[in-house]
Amino acid sequence: MPKQILIIDDEKIVCDMAQRILSQEGYEVEAFIDSTQALERIRGKKFDLVITDLKMENVDGMDILKEVNQRYPDTKVIMLTAYATLDAAIEAIRERIFDFFPKPVKIEDLKRSVKKALGF
Amino acid sequence: MTIRNRIIIAVVIQAAIICLICVFVYLSFNTVLSKLGVIEIIDDLNISLLEVRKSEKNYFLYGDVNALKEVVERGEEIDTVIQSSKADILKSLGPGTFNTLLSNLNKYLDMAREVLATKKTPVKFEEEFRNLGHELTRLSEVLLKRERRDVNRIISTSITRLIASLGMVLLFQLVVWQYFSHFLIKELAIMGNLIQMVSQGKLHEVAKQTFSPKNEIDYAIKALADMARELEKREAVLLQSEKLASLGILISGVAHELGNPLNNISLIAQGYLGLYDILGDGEKKNFMADVLTQTERISRIINNLLDFSRQKKQELREYEPEDIVERSIALVSNQIKISNVKLHKFLQPDLPHVYVDAPQIEQVLINLLINAIQAMPAGGDLTIDVGQDMTNGNLVVKVKDTGAGITKEDLPHVFDPFFTTKGTKGTGLGLSVSYGIIQQHHGDIAVESEEGKGTTFTVKIPIYQPKEREGDAQADIDH
Numbered sequence: 001m002p003k004q005i006l007i008i009d010d011e012k013i014v015c016d017m018a019q020r021i022l023s024q025e026g027y028e029v030e031a032f033i034d035s036t037q038a039l040e041r042i043r044g045k046k047f048d049l050v051i052t053d054l055k056m057e058n059v060d061g062m063d064i065l066k067e068v069n070q071r072y073p074d075t076k077v078i079m080l081t082a083y084a085t086l087d088a089a090i091e092a093i094r095e096r097i098f099d100f101f102p103k104p105v106k107i108e109d110l111k112r113s114v115k116k117a118l119g120f
Numbered sequence: 121m122t123i124r125n126r127i128i129i130a131v132v133i134q135a136a137i138i139c140l141i142c143v144f145v146y147l148s149f150n151t152v153l154s155k156l157g158v159i160e161i162i163d164d165l166n167i168s169l170l171e172v173r174k175s176e177k178n179y180f181l182y183g184d185v186n187a188l189k190e191v192v193e194r195g196e197e198i199d200t201v202i203q204s205s206k207a208d209i210l211k212s213l214g215p216g217t218f219n220t221l222l223s224n225l226n227k228y229l230d231m232a233r234e235v236l237a238t239k240k241t242p243v244k245f246e247e248e249f250r251n252l253g254h255e256l257t258r259l260s261e262v263l264l265k266r267e268r269r270d271v272n273r274i275i276s277t278s279i280t281r282l283i284a285s286l287g288m289v290l291l292f293q294l295v296v297w298q299y300f301s302h303f304l305i306k307e308l309a310i311m312g313n314l315i316q317m318v319s320q321g322k323l324h325e326v327a328k329q330t331f332s333p334k335n336e337i338d339y340a341i342k343a344l345a346d347m348a349r350e351l352e353k354r355e356a357v358l359l360q361s362e363k364l365a366s367l368g369i370l371i372s373g374v375a376h377e378l379g380n381p382l383n384n385i386s387l388i389a390q391g392y393l394g395l396y397d398i399l400g401d402g403e404k405k406n407f408m409a410d411v412l413t414q415t416e417r418i419s420r421i422i423n424n425l426l427d428f429s430r431q432k433k434q435e436l437r438e439y440e441p442e443d444i445v446e447r448s449i450a451l452v453s454n455q456i457k458i459s460n461v462k463l464h465k466f467l468q469p470d471l472p473h474v475y476v477d478a479p480q481i482e483q484v485l486i487n488l489l490i491n492a493i494q495a496m497p498a499g500g501d502l503t504i505d506v507g508q509d510m511t512n513g514n515l516v517v518k519v520k521d522t523g524a525g526i527t528k529e530d531l532p533h534v535f536d537p538f539f540t541t542k543g544t545k546g547t548g549l550g551l552s553v554s555y556g557i558i559q560q561h562h563g564d565i566a567v568e569s570e571e572g573k574g575t576t577f578t579v580k581i582p583i584y585q586p587k588e589r590e591g592d593a594q595a596d597i598d599h
Contacts, residue, residue, distance in 0.1 A: 013384040013410055017391045024395070055457050082379025083458045103383030107390040 003118045004046070007031040008038040008064060009053040009080065014105075018051065021107055022114065035059040039067060046072050049098075049117050051110075054081035054088055065095050076117040080105055122335045123304075130296045137292060141285045148278035155271045158208040161201065162267055166260045168198050173253050180246055188232055195229040212267055213259075221259045228252040307337040314344050321560045323352040324434070355556070362553040363483055367429050369490050373454030374425050381414040381421075388414070424451060427479075428486075434477045434560075438584050441471045441515050444478050445506050448485035455490065460499025468507040472583040474515050476561055481581070484554040484565075488519040488577045491550065494542065495523030495575060513583050514563075520576040526569040534567055 005027045007018045015031035022029045030047075032038035035056040042050070042064070050068050054061035065077050076098040081088060084102035092100055099113045172194045178187040202209060202222060210218045231249055235241055317326050326348035333339045392399070392407050399407070428451060445467065456463050474481075485504075492502050500522035509516050526534060526541070533539045535555040540548035558565040562582050569575040 011380050011384055013387060013414070017387040021391060021394065080383075082383060083376045085458070103379045104386035105383060107387065107394060 002026055002028040003048040005029045005049045005051065005114070006038065006041065006047040007051045008035050008056070008061075009033070009051075010035065010056045011053070014053070014080070017107075018110070021111070025111060025114070027114070027118075035061075035064065039064060042067055042071065047075055049076045049078065049114060051078045051080065051114075054079055054092075055083050062091065062095070065092065065097060069096055078110075078113055078117060123337065126300070126303075126335075130300075134289070134292060134296070137285070137289055141282070141289070144281065144285070145278070148274060148281075151274050152271055152278075154208075155267060155274065158205070158212065159264070159267045159271065161205045161208065162212075162260065162264050165198060165201055166257070166264055168194055168201070169253075169257050169260050172198070173257060176249065176253050180250075185236070188236055192229055192232045192236065195225065195232065199225055199229070209263065212270070213263055217259065217262075221256070221263075224252055224255050224259070228256060304337070307335070307341075311337060311341050311344065314341060314348075318344070318348055318351070321556065323348045323355065327352050358549065359480075359483075359553055359557075362487075362549040363429065365549065366483065366486055366490060367425070369494075370425065370428070370451060370455065370486070373452070373458060374421060376458055377421055377454040378418060381417045384414045385411055428482070432479055434480065436475055436477055438473050438475050439478050441474055441506060441517075441581075442467055444474075444476075444481050445485065445504065445517065447478075448482045448489065449504065451482070451486055452489045452493065455493050456502065459493050459496070461493050461496055461502045462500075464501060464503040466503070466505040466507070471506065471508065471515065472513060474581050475584040476581060477557075480557045481561070484557050484579060485517065485519070487550045487554050488579070491577075492519055492521035492523070492575070495521045495525075500574070508583075509580060515581045515583055517579045517581075518576055519579075520574060522574040525571040525573055525575055526567070527571060531567065531569055535565070 005022055007015055007022075007029060008031075009015050009018075010033055012033055015033055019029045019031045030041065032041065035052075036059050038052075039059050050064065052061045052064045061079050061081070065079065068075050068077050077096075078099045078101065079092055079097055080101045080103060082103040084100075089100055098117050101110065101113070172191050175187045175190040175194065178184055179191065199222075202225070206218075209221075213221065228249065231245065231252070235245065314326050314329065317323075326345055329341065329345040329348075331338070331342070333342045388407050388411050392404065424447075445465075449463070449465065453463075489502070489504070496502070501520075502522075503518070503520040505516075505518040505520070507516050507518075508514065530539075530541060535551050536548075537552040538548035539552075555565055558579060558581070564578075564580040566578045566580075567575065568578070
């Protein structure tokens, strides 16, 4: 069964592109522009990996990270952000984050990180 | 003409009038004095004649020859007096009467001398002699009466003329006073209006007063206009420097905001290259279209910032308050995103239009929003509430934070220039400039704060009332 990946970013292009590229790699990918809907989805389904943006309207990346950690301790979280500050990185690390990418993201790096997160 | 010259002219004219009056009075007194001299002589003459007549009477009553001698002696004295005062008496009596007087006197004396010499009294001597004597006293009395009448006439005309001249001086004074008060009051009123306009911040109206000064007050007005021009320049510099300070804060947010579209372009390019072989033509086209959208997004972000940074002349126009508020929020939205602040926006629907300089009002709102965000470093709620004042319909914008609040000691000083609680991070000009901008818009800005709970800034701006505004503008021109 292919690994389940959830992508959350309020930038549609990030969702589309990541979904497309990771699907190409053989993963089963769901993408949400609306983080509130994504949170609902997490509550209903376990994913192997969640890739989320940090700064989003309403529910932000840190909320998603906390929710995932609480519900599914073995689900990995990769965080992307255009607002990469040291404070944000430290907070993310404290919440057991798997990887942290400042935008612009290199697809090859992301693919490598995803592979690592899913144990290949 | 300068006021100094006007005053000099008025004083000179007045002095000239007074001098003329003095000369006239002097001449009148002189005439009266000479007349009085003549009267004295004539009076003496009159008394002497009466004495002569008394002696004449004694002669006829008692036949005393000595009395007749007295008549001749006194008569000769009278003749001497008449000869010595001939000019004055001639002027008063005229040559006809004067000659009659003189010839009568001589005839009278000749008759007396003849009687004394011959010691004989001719027939009808008494009657003729008495008649002549009587005629002499009559003439002398006529002379006295005329002279007295002349003096009275001269004095009364002098009084009339003096009163008339005093009246003229007073009238002239009144005219001069009226002229100066009217002229000075008019000029001072112009200056007063301009000073008031400076205090109301209508520097531009005052600065555009250009005219060539003609008097001292004009020079003062010109100096005032020059001052307003300088103030206007300085105000523009202050406004701009404050804006640049806000811009410095905004720029970190904008730099971050650029991260997303740049990441998108990067992702598209990487996807395009990585998936090149499997992408259809349509997809490739879409990829490029997306790149264009993202570059447009970047230039919009940069243009917003440039727009805000640009120095513009104040320009009042009709605006929808929603637009101004939304544009202000857009510029600080990244600040909000990178902080832990949550924005709550309440916009009353169908707000009335305002007549403002939108970039300036945006500057005020951005200032208040940045202050609010900076007041909540650990996060909090930022509320912007846009509504209307129930009493007068004015637009009311409330910017509320849940930060540390302002201490009671600091609160009265927040609008003072160079007052800051941000240490070296603040210029202390933000709220002072905001205050100035709102004042210029005939509005009001106020602050309420509670330590530990937060701060609320309230901005009130008059709503757009076309007719009233036009009247205002007209009144300004009239000044």
